[in-house]
Amino acid sequence: MQSLHGISIPTKESEKVCPIHHVHLVYTDRVEPFCIKCTAERVEKEKRKAIDDFEINNVKRVLKHDSLVDLPEEYDCTFDNFEAQQGTKEAELKHRAKMIAYEAIKKTDKPIHAIFYGTPGEGKTHLAMSILNAVNDNANPPQKCLFIDINELINRIYSSFKNSNQLWTKDYAIKKLRSVDLLVLDDVGSESSMKSDTSEASNFIQEIMKKVLDGQKRLIITTNLTSQQLSQVYNPKIVSRMFAHSRGYAVDFSGIKDKRY
Ligand SMILES: Nc1ncnc2c1ncn2[C@@H]1O[C@H](COP(=O)(O)OP(=O)(O)O)[C@@H](O)[C@H]1O
Ligand SMILES: [Mg+2]
Ligand SMILES: [Zn+2]
Structure with missing residues (x-):
């Protein structure tokens, strides 16, 4: 079981290790092995980009x-x-x-x-x-x-x-x-x-x-x-x-x- 942003996902541990975080990858019946930490980082980055884009648009829309x-x-x-x-x-x-x-x-x-x-x-x-x-x-x-x-x-x-x-x-x-x-x-x-x-x-x-x-x-x-x-x-x-x-x-x-x- 893994918790990602508060959502519990039933996962199994893989033999493979993340070269960045040195933790075991996890997988489910439907999803290929992935690193929990890499995924969390990617989600965080996407969230930040969405906020940045929102702020940029707020500034750019002033003109029109x-x-x-x-x-x-x-x-x-x-x-x-x-x-x-x-x-x-x-x-x-x-x-x-x-x-x-x-x-x-x-x-x-x-x-x-x-x-x-x-x-x-x-x-x-x-x-x-x-x-x-x-x-x-x-x-x-x-x-x-x-x-x-x-x-x-x-x-x-x-x-x-x-x-x-x-x-x-x-x-x-x-x-x-x-x-x-x-x-x-x-x-x-x-x-x-x-x-x-x-x-x-x-x-x-x-x-x-x-x-x-x-x-x-x-x-x-x-x-x-x-x-x-x-x-x-x-x-x-x-x-x-x-x-x-x-x-x-x-x-x-x-x-x-x-x-x-
Ligand atoms: N060099 C130029 N090339 C293309 N359109 C121009 C040019 N100079 C003026 N215009 C156009 O002529 C019109 C009048 O220009 P405008 O900028 O309103 O003049 P002003 O503010 O000096 O009275 C506008 O529709 C403008 O887009
Ligand atoms: Mg004018
Ligand atoms: Zn990783």
Whole structure:
């Protein structure tokens, strides 16, 4: 009789010995001789792998499960489908975005404060999402990646003011945006055009931006506004924080033909 993980199995002892554990193999009428210890170790290893896989998937699913995008197709943006002829500005931008992805994958703790700016339709959103996809697919250990379309975020928070059952409250947003390993804030400043009063973004957006900039060390911002225009939307302290650590990571997309027209 042998007990394996609490299950009693009627076994007979074989003459053969396990070369690893130096114990006699056991067998039953139906099962060939095996080592109890080897079997226990294998089961333990499989259990551990199942737990690891579960944890890896929990991290990897954040990008598609928790992000807020304008259109679901945005998840499909990758470096592979970003067209760039050699020697063009597109190629340079793609190269810089790839370098950011590379650093994010290799150096888990390295602060990243990138800002992609320029006029609309130039590939800022595409390359920002490409970075997240590359990090999500290649980082080992995995990293939590989150894409937040600013307008979508603000719509969610507005509706949480009316309905307290909504997930995306202001406090949830701050906690979530600070907690991930790599964050994209897409279309920052565009929310100013949503409101009749464009002078200054509502206080709660300012508060979110400030707390996220303070607590999130790995962040990519995209915006269609210049730093001067951003200063009209946000408190100048917030704008200077956006650019503060972006040395070498401020990428000017202007001068590219709008791909949407
Ligand atoms: N070099 C490129 N190759 C392939 N598609 C591109 C390229 N640049 C932009 N696009 C596509 O054009 C559209 C507009 O680009 P987007 O990244 O949204 O611009 P931006 O965020 O700068 O306004 C998107 O559908 C994007 O996938
Ligand atoms: Mg965009
Ligand atoms: Zn053994």
